[in-house]
Amino acid sequence: MKPLLTVETAPTQLGLPAALRQQLSHLAEASYPFEACGLLVGRMGDTRIDTVRICPARNLNRERPEDRYLLDPQDFLAADQAARAQGLEIVGFWHSHPNSPAYPSQTDLEAAWEGYSYLIISTTGDGAEGAGAFRSWRLIDNRFLEEAIDTGGN
Numbered sequence: 001m002k003p004l005l006t007v008e009t010a011p012t013q014l015g016l017p018a019a020l021r022q023q024l025s026h027l028a029e030a031s032y033p034f035e036a037c038g039l040l041v042g043r044m045g046d047t048r049i050d051t052v053r054i055c056p057a058r059n060l061n062r063e064r065p066e067d068r069y070l071l072d073p074q075d076f077l078a079a080d081q082a083a084r085a086q087g088l089e090i091v092g093f094w095h096s097h098p099n100s101p102a103y104p105s106q107t108d109l110e111a112a113w114e115g116y117s118y119l120i121i122s123t124t125g126d127g128a129e130g131a132g133a134f135r136s137w138r139l140i141d142n143r144f145l146e147e148a149i150d151t152g153g154n
């Protein structure tokens with residue numbers, strides 16, 4: 001999967017505190033060489049999405065878990081209920097790309113919904129976390145635009 005030649009910028013910004021980023025990094029490495037996936041829970045504004053916590057979910061894909069994921073709908077429902085009980089909401093989805101850059105695949109594009117952040121974490125299995133290991137995307141008019149990530153906290 002090649003990165004897109006031109007990447008347009010989404011009008012939104014994802015707030016992802018450093019502690020949550022680290023948590024995601026660990027989860028992504030732990031499931032290597034398979035894709036890890038889960039939910040981002042927080043608050044959604046017009047141009048700013050704040051992640052308050054993250055929820056791991058099961059990857060139900062059994063055929064190609066090294067480059068596909070199917071987030072368990074039960075985990076989605078449980079995370080949604082728990083978020084609402086806290087006055088929060090599901091603001092996005094995260095998944096890892098083992099040995100592949102943090103750019104959305106065609107499969108990611110086909111499965112995406114508008115109005116959510118799609119955070120992708122590139123993993124190599126050795127704990128390394130190079131530049132661009134985390135990228136966030138938003139589906140707008142059937143295309144993914146890259147969303148800035150702010151790890152400075154809320």
Ligand SMILES: [Zn+2]
Pocket residue numbers: 095096097104105108120
């Ligand atoms: Zn993907």
